[in-house]
Amino acid sequence: DWKMDSFVDNTIKSLRTKIGSGKVLCALSGGVDSSVAAVLLAKAVGKQLTCVFVDHGLLRKDEGDEVEAVFGPDGPYDLNFIRVNAQERFYEKLKGVEEPERKRKIIGEEFIRVFEEEAKKIGAVDYLVQGTIYPDVIESGLGKSATIKSHHNVGGLPDYVDFKEIVEPLRDLFKDEVRRAGLELGIPEYLVYRQPFPGPGLGIRIIGEVTAEKVRIVQEADFIYRDEIAKAGIASNLGQYFAALTNMRSVGVMGDERTYDYAIALRAVNTVDFMTAEAAQIPWEVLNKVANRIVNEVKGVNRVLYDCTGKPPATIEFE
């Protein structure tokens, strides 16, 4: 891919010239945009770059470790990596909170607070990295339905950190170009092809109050769902798919015992721009397998439902 080849080379060179001996800070979310931006900067200025990765305890199963494997000290890149394990802080703030918009606000504000604390420790930085891509610039695509749900993106940090200038190395790229650049840079495919994941994370895939126990349930169910979708080889036909935890418990039976446990909802959609979407048709055998595995393997779940609703009237996420 000579075009991406030269984009990568040219960008690294011009970043190096621009930044000189400056100090660079990046909020790493583990998403493809911030990952590719971070690696470009790492290749350009090495240890002058510090990436801060906030684990808010609302990530998918193993996701924090996957990010650390790539960007941490055992990974292939030369940079400073700080992982903040802030799950307890977030769970504490979310205790007793049921209203979706309040949950989003709390998660967004706490995220900024954690990031701000880390930035203070690092001291004055010259450049702040943002993974802005072209569709963000022209204000369309993902994360722009702000009137319906307040969207927390790792992007909106500039007010809270002391810095001189923003660097946005992906400003001219479309998503597929960002992915190609990512592959060119040696970022593993599981990061490059990661599906969209909302800033508030599993916090908005757990209806009602968030607890550590509910996070565990939704993480395990979602992991099984993704595993079976991958095994069935149908991931590339789907726009987005995930498990959510309904706040509903219902009666079931296990052996001779009556159970009263949670229902997991499975969602899969196809979409062009995420503004509208239709429910995807997952083969019945796959759904059946997933449902069986979830009720057998995930403690606290005795029922699995499939969401057949399009957007509108439903949204893709549950909150």
Ligand code: XMP
């Ligand atoms: P909804 O639920 O509004 O989601 O139909 C549309 C797309 O946006 C993603 N989404 C978010 N992305 N921060 C994000 O970065 C957010 O707060 C957020 N909320 C929803 C969602 O996953 C879907 O791809």
